Amino acid sequence: MKLDRFVLAQTMAFLIAIPPQSKLAKLLNFCLTAKAGENNTGIKILEMTCELMEKPSKLPYWSQDIMGLELDYTTEEWVDLGEMGIKNALAAIFKSNL
Numbered sequence: 001m002k003l004d005r006f007v008l009a010q011t012m013a014f015l016i017a018i019p020p021q022s023k024l025a026k027l028l029n030f031c032l033t034a035k036a037g038e039n040n041t042g043i044k045i046l047e048m049t050c051e052l053m054e055k056p057s058k059l060p061y062w063s064q065d066i067m068g069l070e071l072d073y074t075t076e077e078w079v080d081l082g083e084m085g086i087k088n089a090l091a092a093i094f095k096s097n098l
Contacts, residue, residue, distance in 0.1 A: 029083070030081060
């Protein structure tokens with residue numbers, strides 16, 4: 001896949017403009033910490049993320065699904081998940097295990 005330089009520059013400019021303590025920055029940090037991309041196709045992750053954009057209220061479940069793709073939960077993922085401030089996030093993550 002050839003990366004379009006303009007798209008990359010546009011994306012970088014967008015990221016630079018995000019205030020570091022904003023909720024969006026915390027969500028993006030979680031995305032960078034998650035290791036889901038290592039063994040999964042970009043198409044699958046894009047589909048999952050598009051579903052989140054359609055139903056943002058499903059963020060706790062989406063986070064669980066993203067972390068669950070690798071089945072190797074890292075300390076960094078847990079820290080970033082906690083910093084996102086999702087109410088009942090842990091309950092949502094453990095709901096399927098209860």
